[in-house]
Amino acid sequence: MADPYDCIVIGAGHNGLVCGAYLARAGRSVLILEAADAPGGAAVTREFAPGFRCSAVAHLLHMLPSRIGAELQLERHGLSVARGIPSIALNRDQAPLALDAAGLATAGHEDAAAMRDYTAQLRRFAAVLYTALDAAPPRLGTGASRDHLALLKLGWQLRKLGRRDMRELLRIGGMNAYDLLEEHFRSDALKGALALDATLGTNFGPRSPGTVLTLLYRLACEGAAGGTAVVRGGMSGLSQALAASATAAGATLRLNAAVSGILVDSDRAVGVRLEDGEQIRARSVISNADPKTTFLDLLGARHLDTGFVRSVHHLRSRGLAAKLHLALNGAPAFTGLDAASLSGRLLIAPSMDHVERAYNHSKYGEFSDEPVIELTVPSVHDASLAPAGQHVLSAVVQYAPHTLKRGWDESSRVTFQDRIVGTIDRVAPGLRDRIVAAEMLTPADIERQFRISGGHWHHGELAFDQFFMVRPVPGAAQYSTPLAGLYLCGAGAHPGGGITGLPGRHAARRVIEENA
């Protein structure tokens, strides 16, 4: 048998690629095994109709810290992005609303001053949270100086806020987004759009506890990323650059290489078995697959304690975000929106009550009557995504339960797609007539096509009981797992999902520290 690799990474999602790249740069021999025929996982571009391509799942790059981009030299490896994408709320009865303090001030909006103060305050709080996101979470009660230091650093960042801010952060930290936004703003349109930011990718409505945390999580990563960008060529542009960075550092990437099991010898992970039976050995195995897939399918419960297996079973990971891609025979025309603003991130969430009502359906296994939507027109940034003069529209849509009570059959799919198109058509009259092809992915489709258990945005709900020192579950919260030699590096690990690269980067550091 060949010499073992230092590290095998299961999965070339963006986190697997980030992890592989950092490990290779640290001199480790690295093999990245990806089941799909392209790298990127949920960060890929696909053709969904002849001549029409777009990002298949994630479509906006707003959470990848610029430090990771610089360290991995992503632009040198081909990444090209359009930066400074504005967020704009669309509303059937009102003019489009730019969602930043300057835009609101220019429009003479009643909430302009409140937005300035709110943004400044939340950015300060988000910066403190980012201290916790930007490192492996400390372990409690270990006596290790590394864990004490991490806690001290977080405490110091909190202390630096000053008494008034510190008190306010502690007050709002566990609140829901609805109450927070009610305290600050008057405009329903503004509150609705900001509530969507707090709930995108979660199993929450604006009134759910913990939605200030999810809002701050988003803002913290956006702060480190330096704003919102669209990747030219779609998300594969990012993933190809990450793959190029990893292979330039010496990693080997194998596509169409699905792992069927993790090899265990003397209570240690020693390699992997591929679906075709090939076995490959390594000193460390790092999984970019979600925690349920990793522990229950690839490793198997027999290698784990019953209590640990139970907590993995209990991990909440059923997604509620769907994706709709439309091929259009011309540019969509949104009421009141000038052509330049088509390059923006457009939100349809007219009020907080609207978002909450849309969420209510999902509690009972139903999709929303009037879904809430985040959409982009990526062909505005890159004409090669559609035939000349034509366009693609990419929409993240909530709420679509992974497990629909009536089942995701042809009829429920047609009804839901029709509701989404109807919702967009109300702010872009005539859109329906421009559609030449469409693709809808429910969380169940995302689960199947991208191997993400539950099709969940974060590989596991981002909630207080699945966050920070207990993410994804106690016993596997610092990238290492109960099985020696096995690590996690995907969105299910700290700090969570979104295209952040943080779990990948932190996991690489942990592997290097433990295998110096």
Ligand SMILES: Cc1cc2nc3c(=O)[nH]c(=O)nc-3n(C[C@H](O)[C@H](O)[C@H](O)COP(=O)(O)OP(=O)(O)OC[C@H]3O[C@@H](n4cnc5c(N)ncnc54)[C@H](O)[C@@H]3O)c2cc1C
């Ligand atoms: C509808 C939707 C829209 C989203 N939009 C955005 C957005 O606009 N911006 C944003 O920042 N985030 C967005 N997200 C979240 C983001 O897509 C994910 O959090 C992120 O892609 C997770 O990355 P990852 O590398 O951890 O995992 P993944 O992207 O899931 O990658 C895991 C990889 O492991 C591979 N794998 C799994 N099992 C095996 C196996 N047995 N053998 C070999 N390979 C295997 C998979 O094929 C995959 O390539 C969205 C999510 C959803 C669901």
